[in-house]
Amino acid sequence: MDVVTPLQAVLVTSTRAKDGLAAASDLRRVMARWAGVASLWWRCPTERRRAWAYVSACIALSIVNVALLLWISYVQNAMQTSLSEKQEDGFWVAVWDFVLIIAVAAPLFALTDYVDSCLTVAWRQWLTQHMIRVYFSDHAYFRLKIDPQAIDNPDQRICDDVRAYTATSVMLSVSIMRKVLNCVAFASLLWRLAPQLAIFLVIYAVAGTWVTGAGFGRRLMRLTYSVLQREADLRFALVRVRENAESIAFYAGDLRESELASARLARVIATIFGKVRWEAYLSLWQNVYSYSTILLPSLLLSKRYFAGEIRFGDISQASFAFRIIEGALSYIITHLSDISQLAAQTDRLDALLAALAANHSDAATAGDGVRRSDSKDGGVLVQDLTLTTPHGEQTLCKGLSLTLLPGQSLLVVGPSGCGKTSIMRAVAGLWSAGSGTIAAPPDMFFLPQRPYMPLGTLREQLTFPDSCATTMAATAAAAAAMDDGDDLAGGPVPVPSSGAGHKRGGDGGGDSDSGEDDDGGGRRTAATAAGGARRAANLRGGSYRRLSSGSSKQAADAGVGDGDGVGGTSSSSAAANPVLDAELRGLLDAVCLPSLLARVGGLDAELDWAHILSLGEQQRVSVARLLHHKPAVAFLDEATSALDTATERQLYGRLQQHCACFISIAHRKQLAAFHTHVLEAVGDGTWQLCDAAEFLSTLQE
Numbered sequence: 001m002d003v004v005t006p007l008q009a010v011l012v013t014s015t016r017a018k019d020g021l022a023a024a025s026d027l028r029r030v031m032a033r034w035a036g037v038a039s040l041w042w043r044c045p046t047e048r049r050r051a052w053a054y055v056s057a058c059i060a061l062s063i064v065n066v067a068l069l070l071w072i073s074y075v076q077n078a079m080q081t082s083l084s085e086k087q088e089d090g091f092w093v094a095v096w097d098f099v100l101i102i103a104v105a106a107p108l109f110a111l112t113d114y115v116d117s118c119l120t121v122a123w124r125q126w127l128t129q130h131m132i133r134v135y136f137s138d139h140a141y142f143r144l145k146i147d148p149q150a151i152d153n154p155d156q157r158i159c160d161d162v163r164a165y166t167a168t169s170v171m172l173s174v175s176i177m178r179k180v181l182n183c184v185a186f187a188s189l190l191w192r193l194a195p196q197l198a199i200f201l202v203i204y205a206v207a208g209t210w211v212t213g214a215g216f217g218r219r220l221m222r223l224t225y226s227v228l229q230r231e232a233d234l235r236f237a238l239v240r241v242r243e244n245a246e247s248i249a250f251y252a253g254d255l256r257e258s259e260l261a262s263a264r265l266a267r268v269i270a271t272i273f274g275k276v277r278w279e280a281y282l283s284l285w286q287n288v289y290s291y292s293t294i295l296l297p298s299l300l301l302s303k304r305y306f307a308g309e310i311r312f313g314d315i316s317q318a319s320f321a322f323r324i325i326e327g328a329l330s331y332i333i334t335h336l337s338d339i340s341q342l343a344a345q346t347d348r349l350d351a352l353l354a355a356l357a358a359n360h361s362d363a364a365t366a367g368d369g370v371r372r373s374d375s376k377d378g379g380v381l382v383q384d385l386t387l388t389t390p391h392g393e394q395t396l397c398k399g400l401s402l403t404l405l406p407g408q409s410l411l412v413v414g415p416s417g418c419g420k421t422s423i424m425r426a427v428a429g430l431w432s433a434g435s436g437t438i439a440a441p442p443d444m445f446f447l448p449q450r451p452y453m454p455l456g457t458l459r460e461q462l463t464f465p466d467s468c469a470t471t472m473a474a475t476a477a478a479a480a481a482m483d484d485g486d487d488l489a490g491g492p493v494p495v496p497s498s499g500a501g502h503k504r505g506g507d508g509g510g511d512s513d514s515g516e517d518d519d520g521g522g523r524r525t526a527a528t529a530a531g532g533a534r535r536a537a538n539l540r541g542g543s544y545r546r547l548s549s550g551s552s553k554q555a556a557d558a559g560v561g562d563g564d565g566v567g568g569t570s571s572s573s574a575a576a577n578p579v580l581d582a583e584l585r586g587l588l589d590a591v592c593l594p595s596l597l598a599r600v601g602g603l604d605a606e607l608d609w610a611h612i613l614s615l616g617e618q619q620r621v622s623v624a625r626l627l628h629h630k631p632a633v634a635f636l637d638e639a640t641s642a643l644d645t646a647t648e649r650q651l652y653g654r655l656q657q658h659c660a661c662f663i664s665i666a667h668r669k670q671l672a673a674f675h676t677h678v679l680e681a682v683g684d685g686t687w688q689l690c691d692a693a694e695f696l697s698t699l700q701e
């Protein structure tokens with residue numbers, strides 16, 4: 001539907017590369033962007049203290065390091081002078097001073113490296129977590145995908161670029177800070193010993209930096225940016241092969257895919273060679289620059305030494321100070337590769353953050369297009385909906401109005417590409433280009449065309465997108481209900497039908513209905529209570545679809561999880577929940593997968609589900625998910641298209657029993673028999689709503 005072809009991806013990449021190059025070449029802008037990305041951590045209210053504590057420790061250790069260097073230069077002076085003037089006592093004093101320096105320096109340098117590493121890791125952790133949070137808020141990952149111009153390879157930016165950005169930033173900024181301190185500490189010493197050396201050094205370093213920046217800076221930044229981007233493109237091509245292995249094998253597309261990967265590799269290597277060539281030129285220039293000054297201190301001070309104005313040790317101390325200051329002033333020249341690497345990473349992260357921020361503001365101003373609100377009665381109300389594709393190329397529906405009350409169900413039919421899924425996207429809030437109003441309950445559940453099988457156990461496939469906290473809440477509610485004497489082991493149980501006309505005709509499709517114990521007095525079973533508890537937990541997070549992004553917080557609130565603040569389900573905690581497991585086993589029976597448990601090795605089995613289950617089995621697992629969540633409104637987008645008619649009928653029978661209100665999209669028009677209404681595309685963005693019985697009778701004519 002919205003897949004970017006490899007060719008498109010290459011074209012998009014190359015166009016974007018030019019934009020990126022132009023931006024990356026502007027050093028001042030890169031500096032501003034670097035500061036913008038870096039300051040996120042330092043401005044974060046909960047992290048500010050930790051960030052500044054690390055920075056303070058780095059500054060304190062740097063000052064001690066510089067003091068140590070200064071001390072070394074004086075001891076060296078004393079030792080050289082004692083040797084040249086044959087003063088044995090002075091020599092031994094200097095030796096003991098050196099021993100003391102080594103004793104202090106060894107732990108100090110180790111501590112300095114340790115603090116630098118801690119700063120890097122802490123910063124990386126926060127920035128990656130921040131990126132993940134923003135990436136998963138307001139379906140940003142989805143919006144970035146449907147807009148191929150938005151950004152390339154966000155995953156590589158979040159993982160690799162953040163890691164490299166924080167590591168290089170700490171390395172460069174700590175080094176630059178130490179170099180500045182070195183300059184301050186040694187400048188007066190050099191000025192006192194050899195003022196002409198100090199003046200020469202400043203002029204030499206400024207000229208050298210200018211030549212390096214103008215000759216190599218921009219070019220290296222561009223090449224580094226291209227290398228990062230092309231490497232990400234290569235990895236993306238290989239990941240796509242892994243994800244679509246079976247389809248490619250069926251098409252026998254091995255050659256085509258390997259050609260594409262090889263072509264991308266060739267682009268990476270060509271760019272790397274270009275970079276290597278320019279790094280070699282840079283290295284040549286750096287060597288000429290550094291070695292030209294190697295004799296300078298001795299040459300300039302020799303006259304004064306032979307005249308007896310200064311001692312031998314003064315020459316070596318001046319040389320030491322000269323080298324330290326020269327190293328500091330020529331830092332940009334000698335570290336241009338690292339700086340260009342950092343500039344490219346900064347550019348990529350800044351672009352991702354900008355795209356995510358744009359997505360956030362789009363989401364916030366979504367009220368400009370189709371307006372969405374919570375429905376009061378738990379049904380779905382669409383008023384005067386005009387919907388277009390995200391960039392307005394097609395109008396998919398014009399002035400559509402319909403009302404679906406709890407207890408009613410709708411089948412959407414029409415030719416391929418007429419906009420059936422798009423209407424569902426609009427109800428879900430994924431698309432909002434157009435006008436009109438949609439009111440729907442927050443408690444909705446969508447089964448898309450292609451079932452998503454997350455990483456994890458079979459239990460997690462069935463409860464997705466439940467977070468750990470939600471599962472625990474459901475367990476607590478179910479356990480409380482069990483204390484009241486309810487028995488859940490019999491399988492799925494119904495949601496209370498909240499509207500007139502809700503059908504309850506069971507079909508005995510493979511599971512026991514013993515769990516259905518609506519006792520006529522409206523008393524709910526334990527599992528229904530569990531579903532209610534899940535919904536309550538979900539509603540706290542906004543909706544089902546918003547639940548996963550809030551999972552870490554909810555897990556923290558519930559006092560579960562691994563304590564690192566990073567979300568994630570816990571199969572072990574879910575495994576210790578016999579109530580839930582009994583419900584899930586019943587659900588597998590209900591969706592005609594009774595043998596799956598034995599086949600895969602139980603609910604704790606963790607397999608590559610998308611590959612070991614057939615599409616029809618995946619669709620049945622998705623329907624089990626829906627029955628587990630018991631939403632107020634369910635949406636099924638060709639969610640049973642891979643099933644045989646008998647199984648499909650059984651599943652729809654289950655849906656009628658357990659789901660108060662559902663909307664299906666299908667090409668099999670006979671499914672109208674399981675719905676109360678039919679919405680049919682009649683062409684040119686016009687839709688016609690009719691009674692399902694009426695629709696079926698026209699079919700039979």
Ligand SMILES: Nc1ncnc2c1ncn2[C@@H]1O[C@H](COP(=O)(O)OP(=O)(O)OP(=O)(O)O)[C@@H](O)[C@H]1O
Nearest residue numbers: 001002146389390415416417418419420421422423
């Ligand atoms: N991200 C997108 N950007 C632009 N156009 C899109 C995008 N996604 C889908 N479309 C277009 O919108 C139209 C409606 O798509 P939609 O997926 O709603 O069709 P559908 O009726 O569900 O089709 P099918 O029955 O084949 O699944 C199609 O012409 C499709 O090409």
